[in-house]
Structures are given as C-alpha cells and as structure tokens.
Amino acid sequence: MRIAIVGAGSIGLAIAWRTAQAGAEVVVHDPDPGSGASRVAAGMIAPVTESHYGEEALGPFMAASADAWPDFARELEAASGLDVGFRDVPTLVVGVEDGDRAEIDRQAELYRFTARNVEPLTARAARKVEPLLSHRVRGGVLAPEDRAVDPRVVHDALLIAAQRAGVEFRAERVEDLSALDADQVVIAAGCGSERFVGEPGEPGEPGEVIASHGGVTGGATELGALGEAGSGAGNTEACVDLAGARREDASAEALRWQLPVRPVRGAVLRLRAVGDQPVPRTTVRGFVKGHPIYIVTRESGEIVVGASSDERGFDRRTGTAGAVHDLLRRAIELVPEIAEYHLDEVSVGFRPGTPDNLPLIGRLDARTVAATGHYRNGIALIPATAAAVAALLAGKDDAVPAAFDPLRFGSPREQRQRPLEGRDQRAEVPFAGSGQRSEAPFSGAPESRVAEGSDSTGVHGPAQGSEVADRTSAQEADS
Secondary structure, three states: OEEEEEOOOHHHHHHHHHHHHOOOEEEEEOOOOOOOHHHOOOOEEOOOOOOOOOOHHHHHHHHHHHHHHHHHHHHHHHHHOOOOOOEOOOEEEEEOOHHHHHHHHHHHHHHHHHOOOOEEEOHHHHHHHOOOOOOOOOOEEEEOOOEEOOHHHHHHHHHHHHHHOOOEEEOOOOOOHHHOOOOEEEEOOHHHHHHOEEOOOOOOOOOOEEOOOOOEEOOOOOOOOOOOOOOOOOOOOEEEEOOOOOOOOOOOOOOOEEOOOEEEEEEEEEEEOOOOOOOOOOEEEEEEOOEEEEEEEOOOOEEEEEOOOEOOOOOOOOOOHHHHHHHHHHHHHHOHHHHHOEEEEEEEEEEEEOOOOOOEEEEEEOOEEEEEOOHHHOOOOHHHHHHHHHHHHOOOOOOOOHHHOOOOOOOHHHHHHOOOOOOOOOOOEEOOOOOOEEOOOOOOOHHHHOOOOOOOOOEOOHHHOOOEOOOOOOOOOOO
16 A cells, blocks of 8 residues: 655654554655644643533544553654653643633633543642742642643654654655545645645545646545555555645635635744753643633743734734733743743744634545644644544544544535634633633634634734734644
8 A cells, every 4th residue: 555645744744654554655745844833833732721612522532642642652752762752740720810710710610521630729739739830820720631742853753753664755845636646635734725625526436636736636446454555455555645735726616525724823932941940840821811821841941832823824924022022921920930031932833723623534535535624732633643544544434533524514615605604703702700801711713713804813902902812722733
C-alpha cells in the first residue's frame, strides 16, 4: 500500500508514522515541514479544561486521546531519541474577581461531566498548589489529570520517527492531486482543506477530486488492510492531504462536498526565565475581568502565554502592541513573576475552525477521507486521530465517531444557504458578577462564529481601549 501525505504538520506526520509502522509505503510532500500551526500551539492536553458547552460530543474522543498520550509520548521518544516534554502536572483554573470565580464555578459543572477529578480550591489552597499565584486570586478549581507537551519538539520527534520508519519526504507543494499516484485521498489540510472539492457523482461512487489547478483524479478502489505495498488483493494506494494551502474558490453549484474549514488567527507569546528565576510548576489557566488566559511552563524554562483570537483570513502579522500588552497584563495579574521574564517571541498561527468546533474526520466518498478541522485541540488529538485514520484506511468504517462526519453540514450549496447553522450566534453574553459584558469563556471561539462579511473584527471599540478579542485558547495543530 502506498500513501502520499501532502503536508508535514504534526497530524500528518503522526498518520505517516502509524501507517508506515503498519507496513505501508509512505511519501510526505511539504515544502516547509512544521511551518504551520504545530510551531505555535501551546501543547495542552486538557480533556477537562478544554471542555466547552455545545462540544460535548468531543469529550470521549478527547479523553481517549489524552489517555493514549503517556504511552504515545514514550513510544515517540524511543523512536526519535528526543524528549518531547510531556509534563504530568495539574492545571489550575483561577480568577481574580468575584465574577471570574462565579464563571469558574459555572464551568466546573461542565468539567465534572468529564468523569475526571475536579477539585474546588479556596484562594489559600490554590496558592499552596501554585506559590507564584497573585494574592488577588479568589480561588478556582484543580484539574489534576490535564497534562502538557512541547509541540515543537513533538513535531521534530515525529519527523525523525517517520523517517526512521521508512517514510520518504519530498520538499514540494502539491498543486494537483491527480499528479499523485494514488487511489485513495485523505484530506486533512487544516485551514486549506476547503480548496479541495468533490464533483457530482452517484452515492457510493468515488466522484472526482479537484485540486488547486482543477486537476482531477478518479477511479473506485476497495480498501484493504494496511500491509506491504502490492502484497495482495485489496491493498490500495492512498493519498493523505494535509497541506497548509489557502482556500481556493469552487464555483460549481453541484459539487458534492466541500469542507467548511476557516482560519481563526491567534497570537501566542513565548517568554523565558533567566538564571534561577522561579517558574510556575503547574499549567495556569484563568480569567481576568472575564477574559481567559493561559500560562504553560516547559521543562526548558520557556513559558507560553496565550492567546488572542480573531478572524482576518491569513493575515500573518503579529498584531498590535495592544494585543501583546493585554496578554502580558492578564498573565501578570495571575502570576506577577511573569513581569520579570524575557519576551522571546510573538508568534501567530491559524486554528482550523468548523461551524460546530468539532473536527472533520471520516469518509467523504469511496476514495476520499477527511481528517481536518481540529481547531483548538490538534496537539491533544494527535494519538486518537492518527489511530482513527489508519484504522479507516484499513477498512474499519466505525473507527471514527459519527459526530465527526465530514458530510454533516451538507453540500456546498446547502452550506451557503445556511452559513450560520451550527454556530453560536451570540456575540456576547453577560459575564456573571463582572459588571461588564464578555463572550462566554470556554465555549468555543465566539469571534470565529461571526458570519463572513460581518463587520466584527475581533477588536473592541474605543470605549474599551486596546483590548483584543482573545476569548479562547490558541490550541491547534493541523498543518
């Protein structure tokens, strides 16, 4: 079985590694491996604190992936020789005002549905767990089973592990899927997935796949178990497309499928402690006057602070000085020591969002599979996604939860007729006890749910100063 993977982000590399381990012949196409979201992600593996109202269907898949991470990390370290920075440390969620604490209590009700340990903490108890917390903190909750990894090292390790497993890499951008010698296509192109479309065909027929230059491939195949290339009947070639390419318009009204994935931009700060400066020993998440913030510490002494969230297409500029100021100010309100760290980097990445914030994983037609739209949770979902896609290619059609069906939003025409269906259209909701209005924390990315063409920019108006709309965590890993 030959698999062509277009795109070398962490999700694509994990699929390449797993399928190569199963005996497939794998080729990865990417002009610049790791240049996408994998280099920007914070690396939180958070089945508890990444639980959001309206996204309950993601819970079991997220939990399974989180449970798989310890063994996955050990196997990856053994295969690559790199320490991926897996940290089995708890996550604290804290607030600095009464309204913040009230919102945390509301979120804690959802956290408890994860069937994992969630411990309410007084302010004194929270500071005992994390001594660097500000004395302004009003308490919160502890999620002892949430973890974190270093996503940049994870990507490097996956690259090495895949190479050692026999994966071939070609430094090229694929413009035409028909140019690939492949019978199966799996599209997991992150924010660029929408550029690939399926032409009309009878149900069960493979249809045709149009790439960026209008190239077309066709031909039905049967999926067999993964094995040695050409080792017997039922083995087929497959193409896994994970390119970080931009969306290209498809004007045909009768197209059978198109993936509704869009870029949600996020800025993330990387700081560094110097010498014997103390660093947080836990992952700290919290609210400052209704605005969410996270602080993730690496074993190397790096501290990641995030994140802003807005929809401005593929604008890779780092944003305004106000955005950096707001992130730093909120982080310092929770952990004052952050004011003494060195600011090493301001980076921007793009979360691949979907209308309901759930990933798109599953079969589009007899020859095409989607594996994209992981939004905030790309790094967390690496083990589960790689296993599910490998199983799907091996003929196990029930390997992926039905809630992730990539056809659930209908045809391109139907998507255009109801562009907001499945999205939370509430721009703002009252924040309990804060005296101001704020979008519902931990409920997805409200800015990212504004219809295309809206005048919402993700930046507050003059009455609110330079506050940037950073309502959600920048957690993503699709290429």
